[in-house]
Amino acid sequence: MTPFTYCKPSSISEAVGLMGPTSQLIAGGTNLLDLMKENIARPEQLVDITGLPLTGVEETADGGLMIGALVSNADLAWHPLVEQRFPLLSQAILAGASPQLRNMASTGGNLLQRTRCYYFYDTGTPCNKREPGSGCPARAGLNRIHAILGASDACVAVHPSDMCVALAALEAVVHVQGRSGKRHIAFADFHRLPGDTPERDNTLADDELIIAIELPRPRFEQHSHYLKIRDRASYAFALISVAAALELDGERIVEARLALGGVAHKPWRDTSVEGLLKGQPPTTQTFEQAADALLSNAQPLLHNGFKVKLARRAIVRALTVAAAGGQA
Amino acid sequence: MSEIYQDEACQAVTLTLNGTPRQLKVQPWVTLLDLLRDQLDLVGTKKGCDHGQCGACTVLRNGKRVNACLTLAIMCDGDDLTTIEGLADGDRLHPMQQAFITHDAFQCGYCTPGQICSAVGMVQEGRACTREEIKEGMSGNLCRCGAYGNIIAAVEEAIPLMQTAQTDAGGPR
Known part of the structure; x- marks a missing residue:
């Protein structure tokens, strides 16, 4: 160091x-x-x-939660109100990292994780994220773990977090504070796609720090599921992960949320696909149509074509488990 | 403490280490792992990967298991730390240590201090009861000899013994 x-x-x-x-x-x-x-x-x-006073988990007026940025990943996953009202978030957190790392890592820090792209980590190679303008060896190199959606010529890295995939599905709000005061950022607007500036992972200003993550009122505690597919059974980053959440009214889907990890520079959410699910019966056919729509613009690289098929199956399975009550 | 670590960059850190209050001076970039091993001669805590991937450096910080290699010593000011050297009560081994011996839960032994500290932390979390939960709960500790079967058996045996010890002592050890 x-x-x-x-x-x-x-x-x-x-x-x-x-x-x-x-x-x-x-x-x-x-x-x-x-x-x-x-x-x-x-x-x-x-x-x-x-040492900052950002360690609380408070209920908000609508039954949601305001989570201090310094709450550890383990404490958040095991918080009784998170387990009861946002089991999707608990599942996602516990699917990530190791117990030791979850004891250490903070809620705010989880959002700020950097990619695990091999080339980003290898200072002997170029990387546009690490050294803007130097090039991207991943696009023509070993790209089994890389993006299939939303990538650019400059960068094909993926965001590594599990927690953030659940937060995207739950439409969390990121509360930040900088020199000019406080503001809040919708989760979908927090992380960004690489474009020509992959060195920027998110939309935080240089003088802003995350103070809290707000979860809006719970709607999906009956029907949600986090499915993570990885190379080994535990303690590995996602090849594909899916956060699926449904609100059902009898035989129809009233509200649907679908976010993917391991596929893009940010947790991937497509609200038009969620719109396709609304009003439909929660059947395999409905879920397959949604998966096909979400993946219709997928652009696999040389080594990660398997992710498209894997994502399709994972989406259908996650939605099926969610519809059935969330227990795999 | 070694003289070579004393320079103008050092800052004071006060912590409790294995039950003993310590006043130390550390450079900001020294990890807890390097402090333990290089400055305090507590070499039970092992450096495996030094990147938080193997768990060999696991210690208990304020009762919670953490990777000492990804912890800055300077950030441990005021903390209560327990390493493998602090688990036994005099000559009486901690139930987890005894269970690892009983079940031959190691071959080369390099990962063992981290495995034991991690297992103690896991039991204190109270979330691992079944064999599957133990396997998942111990996933942050790699054993390249592959002694996993015996490690799980040791942890299974130690869980009720630790709970009994807690009741006897009136609190967690």
Whole structure:
């Protein structure tokens, strides 16, 4: 690790004041310290935000939850109100990382994870995300784990989070604070597609820190499922993951949410496909049509064509399990 | 503590390590793993991958299992840390340590301190009861000798023993 200075602010405004191009916030540190050891992140100053008062989980007026950015992934997954009202989120969190990492990693930090693209991690190769303009060896190289949707010539990396796929399906809201005050960002607008600027993973301003994640009123606790497909049974990143959530009225789908992980630079959600599900009966045929529609624009690379078929099956299975009550 | 680590970059850290209060000085970039092994000679905690993937460096921080390799020592100010060296009560092994011996739950032994600390942390979380839950709960600890079957057997045996020990002692160990 390159040497750096360390400070630990005690207020949010103090922390915001310490942010800058050569400083980096640290909470759980599970991704940042790894990146620093690999010489990918080289901050001159670390701002330890673990002393900030952002560790609560509070109920909101509509039965939703306001989750402090510093709540650990383990505490969030096992919070009684999350288990009761947002089991999709608990499932997704517990499908990710290891128990040790979930004890360390923060809610806000989970959103800020960087891609696990091999080339991003290998400083001996070019990478537009790591060094803008240097090129993307993944597009013509080993790209089994890479994107099939929303990629660009500049970058075919995928976002690694499981938690964020569930948060996308649940339409979470990201609350942030910067020098010019507070604002909130719809989850769909938080992460971004790579385009010509893959070095930017999200839409946070340089002086903004995540203070909370808000979950709107629960609607899907009866019918949701997180399905993760990976190379080994546990402790691996998703090849494909699906967060499926349905609100059913008798034999019809009233509301549907469908988000995918492992397929794009951000958790992938297509509201037009969700629209196709509304009003339909929760049958295999309905789910297959939705899967086909979602994947109709898929552009697989040389080694990841299997992801299109795998995603189709995973979408149908996740929706089927969700419709049946969420227990696989 | 070794002299070579003393320079102007060092900052003071006060923590409780295996029950003993310690006042230390560390450079900001020193991980908890390197502090334990290189400065404090507590080499039971192992460096395997140094990237949070193998679990050999697992210790208990404020009762919760964490990867010491991805923890900065300077961020442990005020914390209560337990390493493999702090689990036994004098000459009496922790039930998890005894169960690992009883079940021959290792071959080379390199991952064992991390396995045991992780297992103790898992039992304290109270979420792993069945064999399947134990397997999933121990997935952050790799054993390249492949002693998993015996590790699971050891953990299964130790769970009720730890619960009994907690009741006897009036609290968690």
